[in-house]
Amino acid sequence: MTEGNFVDYVKMFVSSGKGGQGSAHLHREKYIEKGGPDGGDGGRGGHIIVRGKSNLWTLLHLKFKKHIRAGHGEHGSKSRSTGADGADVYVDVPLGTVIRDTETNNILFEITEDGEEKILVEGGKGGLGNWHFKSSTNQTPRYAQPGLPMEEKHVTMELKLLADVGLVGFPNAGKSTLLSVITSAKPKIADYEFTTLKPNLGIVKYREFQTFVMADIPGIIEGAAEGKGLGYYFLRHIERNSVLLFLIPADADNIKKQYDILLDELRRYNPEMLDKERIIAISKCDMLDEELKSELQTELDNELPIPYLFISSVAQQGLKELKDMLWRILNN
Template sequence: MTEGNFVDYVKMYVCSGKGGQGSAHLHREKYIEKGGPDGGDGGRGGHVIIRGNENLWTLLHLKFKKHIRAGHGEHGSKSRSTGADGEDVYIDVPLGTVVRDTETNDVLFEITEHEQERIIVEGGKGGLGNWHFKSSTNQTPRYAQPGMPTQEKYVTIELKVLADVGLVGFPNAGKSTLLSVITSAKPKIADYEFTTLKPNLGIVKYRDYQTFVMADIPGIIEGAAEGKGLGHYFLRHIERNSVLLFLIPADADDIKKQYDILLDELRRYNPEMLDKERFIAISKTDMLDDELKAEMKQELDNNLPIPYMFISSVAQKGITELKDILWKMLND
């Protein structure tokens, strides 16, 4: 999936159908002069329904659908015939989608399962025909109910990536390179910060045909929790990951300090993120000789509070061991 095709935020206007009007028809037939009321009910207006689809990974198909309207219910007719219901409109979304009310920013619901359905706006109820109002004192009612009106709403549809492992790190830490080596994904790779502007997903093939999903999240900078850099735009994608893999380059000035800053940004954005399993991969270690690596290891053993390992995506060193560790963390 190319970066331009990854759409994870859409605003739209949704409107249900109005209910059909009940009929005030009076029965007329040869030799039956006063057949009485026989007006049918109006049909229900169409709903607008959000539906989960496990085959979708992005909201690209909704990018240019800004107005969604369901069908109106048909009017009732003679012989107590009920009008046809208005056509429901289904909006398919990837799993991990959050639907908000645009005006209040309240979360209406989340879609996390395949074919899970939730109604955003309900169609108007059809009006009752005049035969419902027949009584001993009113045997020929010449009125019927009108259908209920439409419901309308402005909604924001937001995707939070559902991945097993989320890559967390500063810009240019080597996240995209690791993803391209460990999966079949083809993220954009370049030697400058913020090469990745939108999350990339890749499927990691493990032993015995087993797989797990890894997400390359755009680089975090200090102050991201307050919206600096790409801010909340990408931090929300980390919320759904089971394991957080912190990627810190071996040439960083202070590896422990970088880890602390990254962790603090996650904590300030959402403290629940600290409950996730965490692991550190020291990247770009192909430029270290054995002596320098031993010195770093001694220092990191004393400073880093969680397990870590050295890897090199370019030289493909430590990649198989990293897969083993991540698989174990996901399945413990």
């Protein structure tokens, strides 16, 4: 998937169908001048239904659909004939999509399973025909119910990627390089900050044909929780990850301080992020000789509160151990 084709945020106006009107018809035949009421009910208006699809990874197909309307129910007719229901409209979305009311910003529901269906706006109920209102004191009611009106709503759809492992780090920490090496993903890689402008997903192949999914999001900077940089806009993509993999380059001035800043940004965005399993990968370790690595390791053993390991995506060092550690945590 190219960077420009990844769409994770759309707004649209949705409108269900209105219910059909009930019929006030009175039965008439050649030799029956004053038959009883036989008006049928109106049909139900169409629903707008959101449906989960596991083969979708983006909201691109909805990017230019700003208005979605369901069909109206048809009116009832004679001989107690019920009007046809309005056509339902299905809106397919990738798993992990959150639907909000744009005006109130309240979450209406989330789609997390393949084939899961939720009614976004209900079609209006069809009106009752006049035969429902016949009684001993009113043999020929000449009225029927109108159908209920349509339901309209402005909604916002946000995609939160469903991945097993989320990569967290500052810009230019080597997240995209790692993803390109251990998966088949082809993210944009360059030697400047914010090369990654959209999230990338990759499938990591493990032993015995087993796999897990890794997500790379644009780099976080200090102040991301307040909207600085690109981090705030994409932090929601790691809300659903089981494991957070912090990537910190070996040439960082202070590895522990960088980890603390990243962790604080996650906490300020959503404190529940801290409940996830976390590990640290010290990237670009091919720049260190054995003596420097040993000194750094002694220092980190006393400072870091979570498991860590040294890796180099370019030199293919430590990647097997990283996959083993991630698989162990995911299946613990």
